[in-house]
Amino acid sequence: MQERKTQSISDIIRERRSIRDFKPDPIDKDVIVSLLNDAVYAPNHGKREPWRFILFEGEGKKTFAEAVIDTYSPEQREKKATDMAAYYQNIPYHLIVVMPEDPRQKKWEEDICATSALIQNFQLLAWEKEIGVCWKTNLYSLEPSFREKVGVEPGEKIVGVLHIGYFEKIPKAKKRTLVEEKLVTINE
């Protein structure tokens, strides 16, 4: 593990990386719940707190893996089902974050913004504890069979599937464009 001296929010924001290679080392569920209890201080319009969580641990990760693999074509199944099942089992937690799909566009947009803010809060809080996260929006999230198997209710939207675990090494930062190149200032 590289030694990291994280101090400020800006350090954590800049340092955080999406983690795809996890150590299997267990993480206490209380830690995850505690991070989520901080993350819910995300801004949310109308104080709707539009999120709900489905956490997979232990044997539950098999349910998650089967739900994903069941969406594969026969060719995909042949090619990668075994590897993916092992990959998912090796990661300490999978967390599905859902929100209600409000038919009113304004509320739907506010709710996805709030839930995304919550997810980023969670990623940053986890990073502070040297826990890595990858936020996934793979197409399986849209498949009715997957949704049903993992307990997503009709009328709910999966905003993210988060894989959570300690990381082996920090991937290289992907550079961001300087804001000066994207900033328009209007002052008259």
Ligand SMILES: Cc1cc2nc3c(=O)[nH]c(=O)nc-3n(C[C@H](O)[C@H](O)[C@H](O)COP(=O)(O)O)c2cc1C
């Ligand atoms: C809404 C959203 C959806 C994402 N979906 C995926 C995904 O399906 N698969 C994946 O590998 N990474 C996904 N990511 C992670 C991005 O690929 C990642 O943030 C980007 O490559 C920048 O890398 P960094 O997070 O390490 O800075 C997603 C990120 C966001 C914000």
